[in-house]
Amino acid sequence: MFDLTGKSALITGASGGIGGEIARALHGAGAQVGLSGTREAPLQELAGELGERAFVLPCNLSDAEAVAALPKQAAEAMGAVDILVNNAGITRDNIFMRMSDDEWQSVLDVNLTATFKLCKGVMRGMMKARWGRIVNISSIVGATGNPGQANYAAAKAGMVGMSKSLAYEVATRNITVNAVAPGFIETAMTEKLTDEQKGQIMGQIPMARMGTPGEIAAAVLYLASPEAGYVTGTTLHVNGGMAML
């Protein structure tokens, strides 16, 4: 099950907790992995840990030119991009009435527009190969909303609508486009929460615990696999029951 031998995967945000774990999971299933992220040091460290079949591809997703170049760099390094995981994301939280245009735009640029451009950049190769997997990492807040995160929630909901539309268009080419929507996951992002905040969140999670990056990576591995060939346009919610959608 879930054998990715001979496939090449590009993962953005691979320097982060969830992205790194996604890279480990796909690599563990036999794929070549292109590790992208803004900070090169953690990418190098991860590539060193994975050993063969790992390529470091630094890219700042708020830089439009760098985004345009990334699919080509990945295809040159690995020979193809069969699997794209748009995992990179940023937050710039603020209450709606205080949210600046810049806070809004920068979050939309990195989380949504870069996803659009990367999908477009890898599509030609996938169409020719008549095989492709795109997994966009959305968020529970894209479905439920969250105070202080109008920009992030809009971008994450936008990813879902975009994924569904693209899924329609390329389904006959054997390319699937899906989203994974994590709930609260143990990462650097959630480590910053106070104990009180954590307590409140736990009260809303039937599983009464945060998820692990490995539990997100497992969902991505499934959607990237040949076995998920009949699954497209869906959002797989991995949230401990916090929102049953």
Place this chain on the structure above:
Amino acid sequence: MSDIEDRVRKIVVEHLGVEEDKVVENASFIDDLGADSLDTVELVMAFEEEFGIEIPDDAAETIQTFGDAVKFIKEAA
């Protein structure tokens, strides 16, 4: 007629699975040859590779018929 025309026709026949004699100058890829919009994108990709040219999106939109494709490629190649 010309070498370019033959090569373009070959790509269209292979890609759309149509009879060679249907691929005439005024044949519309979508209305006459059964292509969908994604097929036309793939045809343009195939033309780009066959002839080593770049066909920008705004130009690709004007290529509706076999004749349009041959004309564009003759000018670009």
